[in-house]
Amino acid sequence: MVDVAIVAFAQRPSVRNAVGDEVELVQPVIQQALEDAGLRASELGFVCSGSCDYLIGRPFSFVTALDAVGAWPPLCESHVEMDGAFAFYEAWVRLQHGDVDTALVYAFGRSSLGSLPIILSQQLDPYTVAPLFPDAISLAALQARALLDGGRATERDFAEVACRSRRAAEGNPNAQLRQSADVEALLGAACLRPPLRVHDCPPISDGACAMVLATGERARAIASARGRAPAWVAGVDHRIDPQDLGSRDLTRAPSAKLAAERAGAHRAPLDLAELHAPFSPQELILREAMGLGPQVAINPSGGALAANPMMVAGLTRVGEAALRIHDGRAGRALAHATSGPCLQQNLVCVLEAR
Amino acid sequence: MSREPCAVIGVGQTRHASRRKDVSIPGLVREAALRALDDAGLTFADIDAVVLGKAPDTFEGVVMPELFLASALGAAGKPMMRVHTAGSVGGSTAIVAAHLIQAGVHERVLTVAFEKQSESDAMWALSPRIPFQPTLVAGAGGYFAPLVRSYIQRAGAPPHIGVEVAVKDRLHALRNPYAHLHMEGIDRAMVEASPMLWDPIRYLETCPSSDGACAMVLASERAARGAARPAWVRGTAMRSEPTMFAGRDAVNPRAGQDCAQALYREAGIDDPRRQLDTAEIYVPFSWFEPMWLENLGLADEGQGWRMTDEGATALGGRFPVNASGGVLSSNPIGASGMLRFAEAALQVRGMAGEHQVDGARNALGHAYGGGSQFFAMWIVSEERP
Structure with a gap:
């Protein structure tokens, strides 16, 4: 296999209601990741992004986001209607060909524009399940209930995960929720969708991030010039x-x-x-x-x-x-x-x- | 590291129609997938990964439908990807699948593209009201008509060229049992008498709205060993450019030109006009045949319409284009690009039946999308690279 490394990563702080459209959300992080890697858009061997039209309720949200890359001259570019991690995978595959040595991967999402738990219910079988509109939180609650019923975890275990996560985020300026009450206090709260409490659920976040990948020597050169180890x-x-x-x-x-x-x-x-x-x-x-x-x-x-x-x-x-x-x-x-x-x-x- | 050879060893497509009310979405994609597997002599169990493509989720109202289709496509426990690159998606999905083979990651990949347009109204799904932006267009035709007018003016093309393409592709479709439109007796008078939708695009110069799916089984050299008549992938290319900016030529976009040149380079083609035998080109509105012939370098700039006019692009002509009937005869949007790629493969495998181009050895599959800004292309050949 061709050796591929992540040499730069940029993200914007996640917030509940970001001001700006997709291009405004993603352009600064793309710019930052490229600058951080010392690359211009025109040098990129491959570009791949991940997003979901339904979050903002219009087709082709990734088309306008292409403006944020500065795709001129035209770029070798693709898009997955998936999390950006799968765009990362596609870029890794593309770099295996060995004919190009850099790739840009980015992702953006504005979860706050609609009712996210209901939008996600439309990922379900459209004939038998989606018409019931089982929201994403209720489905996660079914999963949590199955864990409890199987004796595999307790509500305290859930609260400990939540508490540890939000406290770890205190050191992460890009996180949205960065503090937590202690486990006892969390367990005192009422359930949102039993057995899930609010602390067991993620925040609604708008955000964007971008990553630069490079192969072999190119990755070593980019990383060493910036005093970092290639990942x-x-x-x-x-x-x-x-x-x-x-x-x-x-x-x-x-x-x-x-x-x-x-x-x-x-x-x-x-x-x-x-x-x-x-x-x-x-x-x-x-x-x-x-x-x-x-x-x-x-x-x-x-x-x-x-x-x-x-x-x-x-x-x-x-x-x-x-x-x-x-x-x-x-x-x-x-x-x-x-x-x-x-x-x-x-x-x-x-x-x-x- | 060099690329592993990749072959198309199975092709399948549905019967395309306005409303496939006889099948659900899983039924539709399985119809194409099972035909491709049958063609390859394989079953779902033999497949390493599934790559699915389709145009916007708003067309069916299912968010990321690959998730609920995982079982129907035999993907459980396997890698599954979902590609979306606007109208070019059927082509780019096939390319993503081919890249998995060429990278040496998998031996056999099933790639599927579909659209069930009867679930919604694509024209309005393509005409969203975006806050703080004027609504400029009524569907894709409203967007592309000014580009066609500009082409006609630049090239000095006579007005009947679009009509000729519309007739030619529907005549081709009469030879393709899977095509949506089978218009017996189609002729210029019929097309000319059809209503003008977006001047100069008449109703019969427009693609239909179809339900349909296409699937291919792609294989490594080792996995293709037993296959009867594989089509070898000689080159793939994708290019994108932004929708609009000052100085952009949307009639003859640079992304398309660059994509074609990169494709020919990778495929080792020096003279595409001589070395290619046929092409399946994404022509949703009749005039895009001469426009893309020029963009692809298969005709000189301003001269593409002459190829159409001379009958060169008809079956029996010197460079048949869209022998299957093309997008003008079947348009399940997300699958339309993959149908171009798959039909090109059928041609070089000698398996195109009644619409076979005699002696086709090298064929081009082409797809485009967005505002003529996303391009995906491949060249397949009977010869191994």
Whole structure:
């Protein structure tokens, strides 16, 4: 395989109601990532982005976002209607061809413009499930209930995840929720959708991020000029489970388990894992699926419970893991992204310093 | 590292129609996918990954439908991707799938594109009211008509060229059992008598709205070993440019020119006019045939219409274009680009049936989208690269 590394990552602080359209959201982070890598748009071998039209309720939101790249002369460019982490995967595949040595990946999402839990209900089977409008929080609550009923976790476990995540986010200026009451106080709150309380759910976030990838020598040159270690992609894989909620064991994430194995997560010890778990019980499911023991620090950035811009939060996990390789805080890190109801689709990437 | 060879070993498509009320969305995509698998002599179990493409989710009202389609396409436990690059998506989806093979990541990839336009009204889905922006267009035709007028003026093309393309592609479609439009007795008088929708584009110079899907099985050299008549991917290219800025030539966009030149380079084609035998070009409005012939370098600038006028682009002509009937005869939007790519593969496999171009060895598949700003192309050949 061709060696690919993340050499630059930029993100904007997540907020509830960002002022500006998609171009205004994403242009500054693209600019920052390119400047940080010392590249001009015209030099890029490949560009790939992730976004979702339904968040703003119009077709082709990615078309105008192309203005933010400065795609002139014309660029080799593609887009996935998925989290930006999957655009990262497409770029990694493209760089395997060896004919180009840099790629830009970006993602943007304005979750605040509509009723997000209801919009996400329209990801479900349009004939038998979506007409019931089961909102995303209720589906996550079903999953949480299954965990409790199976005796695999307690509401206290959920609260501990939430508390730890928001407190970790105190050190992350891009996070949206950066403090937490203690676990006892959290457990005293009423349920939003039983057994989930507000603290178990992610905030509604608008955000954007951008990343520059480079291969081999190019990656070493860019990174060393900036005094950082390239975050080498040691492995990356993604898998999808059937959606049908009635046929799945909601307390397991077989696709996450498989993706972690395929990405080589356990070939060597991990220092940390950035998990895209928008609801607190999902972190417990993912840790078990991926076999992440207590020695692995989980979500030092605060994770999706601290900021959850749709289509961005997965790529942000990859970026946050890369930043910690760049400055030597970690030598080997796992990043994860999810999509679909109840952890249906999962991507795992392992990053290393070398 | 050099690219692994990639071959098309299975092609499938649905019967395209205005309303496929006999099938659900999963039924529609499975119809194409199972035909492609049958053609390849494989089952879902043999597939390593699935790459799905479609145009905006607003066309069916399902957010990221690949999620609920995972089981229907046999993707459970496998990697599944969803590509969306506007009208070019069917082409770019095939390219993303081919890149997985060429990168050596997978051996067999199923790629599928679809649209079930009867679930909504694409024209209005394409005409959103955006805050603080004037609503400029009524569907794609309203956007593209001024570009066509500009082309006619620049090239000094006679007005009947668009009509000729409309007739030619519908005559081709009579030879394609999967085509949406089968217009027996189509002729110039019929097209000329049809209502003017967006001057100079008449009703019969416009693509239909179709329900339909297309699928292909792509394979590595090893996985293609047993395949009867593989079509080898000789080159792929994608290019994008912004929708509008001062000085942009939307009639003959640079992204399309650059894409074609990059494609020919990768495919080792020095003289596309001589080395290519046929092309499936994304022509949603009749006049785009001569416009894209020029943009692709298959005709000199301002001369594309002469190829159409001379009958060169008809079956039996020296460079048949859209022998399948093209987008003018079947337009399941998200799948329209993949149909171009798949039909090009059928031609070089010698499996295009009644619309086979005699002796086709090298064929071009082309797709475009947005405001003539997204391009995806490939060249397939009977010869291994």
